[in-house]
Amino acid sequence: MVQQSRSHEQHQQTAFRKAEKKYKRLVQPADLSDVVDFSAIDGSPDKTAGVSRIYLTEDLATPPSLPFEAYRQKRPPAYVLDNHPGLVVIPDALTNEAQRWLARKCLCDCTRPPNRTNLNPFFELPAEPLFALAFPRSATYGQSSAPDCSLMDPEDCAVPGRLKTIRSRAETNSVHAEVTVPKAKFYTQSESPMGLLDRLRWCTLGQQYNWTTKEYDLGTCAFDSDLDSVMKSIAETITQPAVSDNQMQLLASGCEKSAFVSQAGIINYYDQGATMAGHVDKTEENMDAPLISMCIGLSCIYLVGGLTRDTEPTALILRSGDVLAMCGASRLAFHGVPKVLPGTSPAYLAKPAAGINDVGAEGYPEWQHFAAYLETHRINCNARKCS
Ligand SMILES: O=C(O)CCC(=O)C(=O)O
Numbered sequence: 321m322v323q324q325s326r327s328h329e330q331h332q333q334t335a336f337r338k339a340e341k342k343y344k345r346l347v348q349p350a351d352l353s354d355v356v357d358f359s360a361i362d363g364s365p366d367k368t369a370g371v372s373r374i375y376l377t378e379d380l381a382t383p384p385s386l387p388f389e390a391y392r393q394k395r396p397p398a399y400v401l402d403n404h405p406g407l408v409v410i411p412d413a414l415t416n417e418a419q420r421w422l423a424r425k426c427l428c429d430c431t432r433p434p435n436r437t438n439l440n441p442f443f444e445l446p447a448e449p450l451f452a453l454a455f456p457r458s459a460t461y462g463q464s465s466a467p468d469c470s471l472m473d474p475e476d477c478a479v480p481g482r483l484k485t486i487r488s489r490a491e492t493n494s495v496h497a498e499v500t501v502p503k504a505k506f507y508t509q510s511e512s513p514m515g516l517l518d519r520l521r522w523c524t525l526g527q528q529y530n531w532t533t534k535e536y537d538l539g540t541c542a543f544d545s546d547l548d549s550v551m552k553s554i555a556e557t558i559t560q561p562a563v564s565d566n567q568m569q570l571l572a573s574g575c576e577k578s579a580f581v582s583q584a585g586i587i588n589y590y591d592q593g594a595t596m597a598g599h600v601d602k603t604e605e606n607m608d609a610p611l612i613s614m615c616i617g618l619s620c621i622y623l624v625g626g627l628t629r630d631t632e633p634t635a636l637i638l639r640s641g642d643v644l645a646m647c648g649a650s651r652l653a654f655h656g657v658p659k660v661l662p663g664t665s666p667a668y669l670a671k672p673a674a675g676i677n678d679v680g681a682e683g684y685p686e687w688q689h690f691a692a693y694l695e696t697h698r699i700n701c702n703a704r705k706c707s
């Protein structure tokens with residue numbers, strides 16, 4: 321009887337759910353032979369079934385406001401998947417410095433109020449970055465000693481009256497109140513900055529996403545302008561036509577070519593056991609604009625499927641420095657992260673001074689703390705144009 325209902329359950333499982341379960345269960349050293357690994361393609365796309373190399377026709381341009389090169393190559397190899405049109409991956413696109421800069425953005429600047437994090441409903445969060453409070457000897461956090469790691473001035477970040485707006489909405493609307501106001505039982509709960517950092521799972525940028533209503537209805541914060549510039553430079557390049565290797569024809573990515581602007585974003589913080597269940601990002605009114613996503617720290621298995629969970633997903637490895645864009649049809653595709661792969665953070669992130677081209681390393685005296693975090697975490701930072 322038990323046997324029967326189990327097999328019935330298995331029968332009911334969608335293709336996406338089956339793949340999620342399979343990869344979640346992976347133990348290392350794992351057999352990843354059925355996972356697309358762009359780093360192993362090495363310019364020979366024909367060896368990997370279902371993957372086509374595309375040749376970018378525009379340079380990836382480092383925003384002028386950044387004092388370092390953001391991209392390893394101006395026209396790096398980029399790839400599309402035959403079964404998932406519109407999904408573009410540029411493996412290892414970001415320089416070591418850009419990855420360090422992004423880590424600081426994600427762990428310091430962006431977690432500060434008025435941006436919201438998963439911790440907001442439970443804790444009164446300080447104005448200082450949790451990361452700086454967790455490592456209090458870090459004299460450089462608030463003093464912008466290096467031009468590329470200065471913290472966002474709270475004045476720039478705060479939209480006058482915004483916090484007040486959120487509070488008053490929360491107080492007057494019972495649906496929002498559940499989400500935005502700490503429940504009474506949590507008022508007494510205190511947690512150290514390190515404990516809070518451990519519990520950090522996401523933070524929202526720009527238009528603040530409400531996970532309960534699935535709307536951008538929690539007010540708007542300024543989107544970090546340098547982060548927006550990087551997202552824009554990627555969006556502009558990948559929405560240009562690209563030439564396909566094996567078809568030798570122009571591939572339109574199916575994306576809107578008008579100027580991208582980061583109106584909303586999510587930073588996801590994954591510890592080694594964390595997963596993200598399959599979902600579609602469809603809250604944005606504008607589904608023609610690309611969704612741009614950058615990864616740092618540990619690698620992961622990323623699943624991309626189709627319009628329903630019944631479509632067999634393709635598993636990819638995403639690594640530190642990889643850029644992924646969901647354009648055109650893939651904007652409506654189910655996707656998720658069933659597995660973070662421990663022990664895969666690149667050596668250059670752990671040893672900042674090791675790389676000869678890594679000229680910014682000495683500007684990061686506190687890097688050891690970021691390095692330790694990235695050794696056991698994956699960070700994904702993504703941006704969307706909503707309107
Ligand atoms: O972590 C990732 O790569 C995926 C994140 C994602 O899908 C999301 O934030 O909507």
Ligand SMILES: [Fe+2]
Binds near residue numbers: 599600601
């Ligand atoms: Fe998503």
